Amino acid sequence: xxxxxxGGPLVELRDVNKHFGALHVLRDINLSVARGEVVVVIGPSxxxxxxxxxxxxxxxxxxxxxIAVDGHPLPAEGKELAxxxxxxxxxxQAFNLFAHKTVLQNxxxxxxxxxxxxxxxxxxxxxxxxxxxxxxxxxxxxxxxxSGGQQQRVAIARALAMKPKVMLFDEPTSALDPEMIxxxxxxxxxxxxxxxxxxVVTHEMGFARRAANRVVFMDAGSIVEEATPEEFFTxxxxxxxxxxxxxxx
Ligand code: ADP
Ligand code: MG
Numbered sequence: 001x002x003x004x005x006x007g008g009p010l011v012e013l014r015d016v017n018k019h020f021g022a023l024h025v026l027r028d029i030n031l032s033v034a035r036g037e038v039v040v041v042i043g044p045s046x047x048x049x050x051x052x053x054x055x056x057x058x059x060x061x062x063x064x065x066x067i068a069v070d071g072h073p074l075p076a077e078g079k080e081l082a083x084x085x086x087x088x089x090x091x092x093q094a095f096n097l098f099a100h101k102t103v104l105q106n107x108x109x110x111x112x113x114x115x116x117x118x119x120x121x122x123x124x125x126x127x128x129x130x131x132x133x134x135x136x137x138x139x140x141x142x143x144x145x146x147s148g149g150q151q152q153r154v155a156i157a158r159a160l161a162m163k164p165k166v167m168l169f170d171e172p173t174s175a176l177d178p179e180m181i182x183x184x185x186x187x188x189x190x191x192x193x194x195x196x197x198x199x200v201v202t203h204e205m206g207f208a209r210r211a212a213n214r215v216v217f218m219d220a221g222s223i224v225e226e227a228t229p230e231e232f233f234t235x236x237x238x239x240x241x242x243x244x245x246x247x248x249x
Contacts, residue, residue, distance in 0.1 A: 008071065010035045010197050011056060011166055016065035018051060025051050027221040029065070033166070038198045040208040040229070043218035044244055049201045052218070053168045056199070057088045070165055086114060089159030093171040095151035097143040097158070103130065104139040107158045115162070122161070129157040133187050149180030153187055166197040173204060203248055205233060217241045 009032040018026035025048045033039050041049050054060040055067060058074065058081060067074045069087050097106045107126035111117040117125075130136040133153040135146070143151050152172060159167060169188065173181040185207045192198055192211040202208070208215055208229045215232040217225040219240045225232070233249075236242045 007035065009033055010037075010070055011199065012066075012068045013056070014066045016055065016067060017063045018048075018055060018060065019063055025221050026055065026062070029223060031216065031223065033197060033199060035197055036195045037213045038192045038196075038200065038211050039214050039216055040212040041199060041201045041216045041218060042203055042208075042244075043224075047218040048221045049218055050170050053090065053170045053199065053201060056166075057090050057168060058085055082114065086162050087165040089162055089164030089167040091152070091155050091159055091167070091169045091172050093175050095143070095148065095155050095175075097151055097154055099143055102140055102142060103135065103146070103154050106143065106154060107161050110158065110162050126157070126161055129160050130154070132160075132190075133157045134183070147180060148176045149183045152176065152180075152184045156184075156187055156191075160191075166199065167191065169198065169200040169202065171201050171203075173202065205229075205249070209233070217244070219244070 011033040013029050013031045016026055016029040017024070029052065041052065043049055051060060055062050056069070062074070069084060072084055098109070101109065104123065104126055107129060108119065108122040111122040111125065112119055127136055127139065130139055133156055135150050135153050138146055138150060143154065146154065172188070173184050176184065181204070185204060188198070188200065188207065189211045200207070200212070212229050215227055215229050216223055217232065225236065225238050225241050232241070233245065236245055
């Protein structure tokens with residue numbers, strides 16, 4: 001039997017099923033993510049990776065099964081739901097910063113509005129976070145004045161400002177020009193090394209090899225295979241995973 005770290009898994013999905021109409025998009029998903037663990041989720045387009053992230057963040061409901069973050073199960077409503085959601089930071093493919101707010105305002109808005117943090121305190125924390133992701137000098141600009149890589153780093157800072165227990169990344173670099181991918185991945189690798197619990201949907205094998213503890217391969221709504229990055233990329237067990245890897249590597 002494996003030894004669970006103190007406090008049990010930070011994120012736990014048990015027998016989770018989800019349909020969109022007739023489409024069975026998540027099939028009996030079982031996934032435990034330990035504190036400090038970095039899990040990379042890969043799989044073909046349409047396999048359910050984004051839906052998986054969205055259910056963990058409570059942006060989507062589930063039909064059956066349970067999802068718990070830090071021991072707090074779904075379903076949750078109202079204030080309780082808002083509090084649980086703050087535990088889960090999310091960074092999407094498209095940088096969805098507020099276009100008419102400055103970079104600094106983008107990062108302070110959540111803590112001030114949703115957590116009642118004093119503006120001066122929120123700004124101090126925001127500047128520290130912007131410095132950490134390397135864009136402190138952009139704080140007074142509007143998002144459109146930044147490059148895509150800079151905007152995505154602001155999105156990471158904005159998520160971190162809520163002090164989440166786990167960070168979800170859904171293809172955070174797939175909308176970026178190639179020369180900007182690494183600056184975002186470096187920030188994510190730094191977070192991983194600092195002990196952040198992370199679930200990362202990405203096809204960036206370099207990131208998986210450097211930062212992931214585990215790779216989860218999804219196909220057609222199911223988790224088909226789980227392995228260390230080393231194992232997965234050199235010795236995938238299932239035909240579906242080998243077929244997928246042959247197309248992307
Ligand atoms: P992935 O992120 O792996 O590409 P998604 O989770 O986005 O996959 O989608 C899984 C399947 O669910 C796809 O077939 C997609 O078309 C479908 N789907 C996703 N969101 C919705 C929705 N809101 N309504 C109906 N079908 C959806
Ligand atoms: Mg997706």
